[in-house]
Amino acid sequence: QVQLAESGGGLVQAGGSLRLSCVASGRSFSTYGMGWFRQAPGKERSFVAAINWSGSSTYYADSVKGRFTISRDNAKNTVYLQMNSLKTEDTAVYYCAASTTNGGYTLTRDSDYTYWGQGTQVTVSS
Numbered sequence: 001q002v003q004l005a006e007s008g009g010g011l012v013q014a015g016g017s018l019r020l021s022c023v024a025s026g027r028s029f030s031t032y033g034m035g036w037f038r039q040a041p042g043k044e045r046s047f048v049a050a051i052n053w054s055g056s057s058t059y060y061a062d063s064v065k066g067r068f069t070i071s072r073d074n075a076k077n078t079v080y081l082q083m084n085s086l087k088t089e090d091t092a093v094y095y096c097a098a099s100t101t102n103g104g105y106t107l108t109r110d111s112d113y114t115y116w117g118q119g120t121q122v123t124v125s126s
Contacts, residue, residue, distance in 0.1 A: 002026050002115040004096050009120030014088055016124070020081040022096030022117055030054075030074040033099040033107050036081045038092035038122075045095070045110060049081060053103035064090075086124045093119040 008020040024032065035050040049070035050059045058070050069082040079096060097113035099105075107113065 002032070002098050002100065004098060004115055004117035006094065006096050006117045006120040009094060009122045011123045011125060012086055014086060014124055014126050016086050017082070017084045018086065018122060020083065020094055020096075020120060020122075022079045022081075024077045024079075024098060026077075028100070029077040031100070031103045033103040033105055033112075034070075034072060034079040035097045035099070035107055035113060036070060036079075036094060037097060037110070038090075038094045039119075040089075040092040043092075047108045047110075048094070050106040050108060051079065052106055057106050059106035059108060083122070086122075088124050088126050091122060091124050093121050095119045 003025040006022045036048040039045040051070045067085045072079045096117045098115040
């Protein structure tokens with residue numbers, strides 16, 4: 001069982017920045033593929049960014065490419081999402097997710113991930 005805990009959400013003005021963190025339990029974090037997803041009010045959860053086990057490969061949704069950066073620190077069992085140039089449409093609950101079986105890949109589908117955090121709210125005001 002892997003537990004994920006997100007933090008770093010909050011209220012920010014458009015154009016601002018936030019950094020989300022997700023800490024994972026367990027000793028095998030360095031083998032997990034990790035991802036960030038988000039769910040806006042009234043919408044389905046959607047893919048934001050993914051990173052493979054070593055951090056050598058990342059992948060982004062088109063809507064955040066060039067503004068968001070996913071990274072990880074395996075020594076701290078933590079994955080990050082640096083969000084810059086935030087827009088009102090980035091407002092959502094952000095979830096981190098872990099894949100314990102396909103850590104070598106950047107995974108973009110909900111079904112690729114086994115474990116999910118509780119989410120952290122990001123609100124971008126105009």
